[in-house]
Amino acid sequence: MxxxxxxxxxxxxxxxxxxxxxxxxxxxxxxxxxxxxxxxxxxxxxxxxxxxxxxxxxxxxxxxxxxxxxxxxxxxxxxxxxxxxxxxxxxxxxxxxxxxxxxxxxxxxxxxxxxxxxxxxxxxxxxxxxxxxxxxxxxxxxxxxxxxxxxxxxxxxxxxxxxxxxxxxxxxxxxxxxxxxxxxxxxxxxxxxxxxLDEEYFTQAEKGTDKLEFLSVCRLLKLKNLDMVLNALANLKSKGFCFEYKIIGDGAEMENLRGLIKDLGIDDCVHLEGFLPKEDVINSYKSAHVFIMPSYPETLGRVFLEAAAAGCLCIGHENTGIDGLFEHKKSALFVNRNTIEDNLEHVMNKFLNGALNIYQKESRQVVEKLTxxxxxxxxxxxxxxxxxxx
Missing domain, CATH: 3.40.50.2000 (Glycogen Phosphorylase B;)
Known part of the structure; x- marks a missing residue:
């Protein structure tokens, strides 16, 4: 043909x-x-x-x-x-x-x-x-x-x-x-x-239990709404929550995000990694607990599927992207600018209680057949x- x-x-x-x-x-x-x-x-x-x-x-x-x-x-x-x-x-x-x-x-x-x-x-x-x-x-x-x-x-x-x-x-x-x-x-x-998804994304790596690890992989554009994530995490840090957040990718918003991270006082726990090769991205999926990218609009976001295959809970923007494929508060979380902080606090409490793995297992099951x-x-x-x- x-x-x-x-x-x-x-x-x-x-x-x-x-x-x-x-x-x-x-x-x-x-x-x-x-x-x-x-x-x-x-x-x-x-x-x-x-x-x-x-x-x-x-x-x-x-x-x-x-x-x-x-x-x-x-x-x-x-x-x-x-x-x-x-x-x-x-x-x-x-x-x-x-x-x-x-x-x-x-x-x-x-x-x-x-x-x-x-x-x-x-x-x-x-x-x-x-x-x-x-x-x-x-x-x-x-x-x-x-x-x-x-x-x-x-x-x-x-x-x-x-x-x-x-x-x-x-x-x-x-x-x-x-x-x-x-x-x-x-x-x-x-x-x-x-x-x-490539077979190499379907990993069974053990994730750490000491500190909750967030991850974003995307081009750094305004529509990715990473400022929402940074502001919410800064507020949660002020409440005493501990976390690490890695952002992989480059783009027009790099310097703006760098400045916001510094202004919010979270540069000790948020890391801008720039563009990384595929192998390093996969290793980052393996170690992360939560993949977050509240972009709007979003046609799908292949990175969500890759992260779910590696056992990450995915957090996206409501009414776009993978919303409809994943179910809110079962296999993923869907947020907007008004609800993101409450949802991230919910995730952090689940991690502290040892219950986050329930979400992670549900998330992985959604993508198991995407070979x-x-x-x-x-x-x-x-x-x-x-x-x-x-």
């Missing part, structure tokens, strides 16, 4: 670190089911005369001129897409007619030169699934939609003609996100396929459904 994967989220050289889960899934499916993948990714259109003003723009232009590259032994083909420096859906939607004309003049011709494709995957409604829809109209190739990201205005823009056509003409829909699945399942037949073999079978079933609908 030959699959074209239209994916905006692909790690590219000399640009900020991007999630590589799409590449990992493709590699496993290729090995498991002998599927041949190619990736079609858009790059923002950057005129040559302004590209040199920013290193990022210059890299976009350089990659586009190459036409395509190989990343982790997988072929990625580029096409241009006119975007403005905003994630606002309505701004991008207003540019859609221009992008459609440009796509039909430039990209459709180059697509015809590719080898025959049996199925198209698309990783977002905009622009990936719209491009999949155009290719379907031109070449009658079935396509599957992954609802990876939906913004707060989904209930409004799902009724736009182009969005309705894209969804109506798809052969199957799936999502990695429990919160997105709960949002759309009443209106469409969407399958939930969670991210699989590459099991998730691979879910994808194979999805592909067969899509192809049989033609």
């Amino acid at each position: 030959k699959i074209l994967n239209i994916a905006s989220i692909i790690p590219l050289p000399k640009l900020h670190r991007e999630n590589d889960i799409i590449l990992l899934v493709q590699k496993n499916l290729s090995n498991q089911f002998n599927i041949e993948f190619r990736i079609l990714k858009y790059l923002p259109y950057v005129p040559g005369f302004i590209a040199k003003r920013r290193e990022r723009w210059e890299q976009f232009l350089f990659l586009k001129k190459m036409g395509g590259i190989t990343i982790q032994n997988q072929v990625v083909i580029f096409y241009s897409w006119l975007v403005l420096p905003t994630s606002n859906f309505w701004v991008n939607w207003a540019l859609l007619p221009i992008n459609e004309l440009f796509f039909k003049k430039r990209v459709l011709k180059s697509f015809a030169s590719l080898e025959k494709v049996d199925l198209i995957l698309s990783q977002n409604i905009f622009p990936d699934s719209i491009v999949a829809y155009w290719l379907n109209r031109a070449y009658s190739i079935p396509y599957v939609i992954n609802l990876r990201i939906l913004n707060s205005q989904w209930r409004l823009f799902k009724n736009l003609p182009i969005v309705k056509n894209v969804i109506r003409n798809s052969s199957a829909v799936y999502t990695h996100s429990p919160s997105i699945h709960n949002l759309v399942k009443s209106g469409m037949d969407a399958k939930l396929i969670l991210h699989p 590459w073999e099991n998730i691979g079978k879910d994808y194979q079933e999805l592909f067969k459904k899509a192809l049989s609908s033609v």
Whole structure:
């Protein structure tokens, strides 16, 4: 089987670190089911005369001129897409007619030169699934939609003609996100396929009993809401609770967090580790008791699943991410800015009473079946459904 994967989220050289889960899934499916993948990714259109003003723009232009590259032994083909420096859906939607004309003049011709494709995957409604829809109209190739990201205005823009056509003409829909699945399942037949986990995350390491260890692993962005965690922990420290908190990752908020940690007087028990390799992250999961990342919004958060596999209690933001897959005060805790301190105090008391392991066992049970073999079978079933609908 030959699959074209239209994916905006692909790690590219000399640009900020991007999630590589799409590449990992493709590699496993290729090995498991002998599927041949190619990736079609858009790059923002950057005129040559302004590209040199920013290193990022210059890299976009350089990659586009190459036409395509190989990343982790997988072929990625580029096409241009006119975007403005905003994630606002309505701004991008207003540019859609221009992008459609440009796509039909430039990209459709180059697509015809590719080898025959049996199925198209698309990783977002905009622009990936719209491009999949155009290719379907031109070449009658079935396509599957992954609802990876939906913004707060989904209930409004799902009724736009182009969005309705894209969804109506798809052969199957799936999502990695429990919160997105709960949002759309009443209106469409969407399958939930969670991210699989490498075997090395499923550890049985003994965790320490002297001090409660918190852990966050993420890009340091405002939406991760780590300031919520730091303020709550500072208040609990003033009440006499002892803990260690390790934050792994880098990003735009690094210096702000460093300053907040110092101002709160918790720099003796909170440690900014920066970016660490996979092996060190896994070792940190093994030792931590609680994984916390109250980010909002959050499509899923693969790190939650990794941490749960290593026996961590997970704490996330309510109504997003893994909320709906895990159950509050049974296999995880879900908080907001008003409830985080009470929930962390609850966790600390459970640790002191020796009862935290009940949560940890429940958390691990949720993810036990998320192996590459099991998730691979879910994808194979999805592909067969899509192809049989033609």
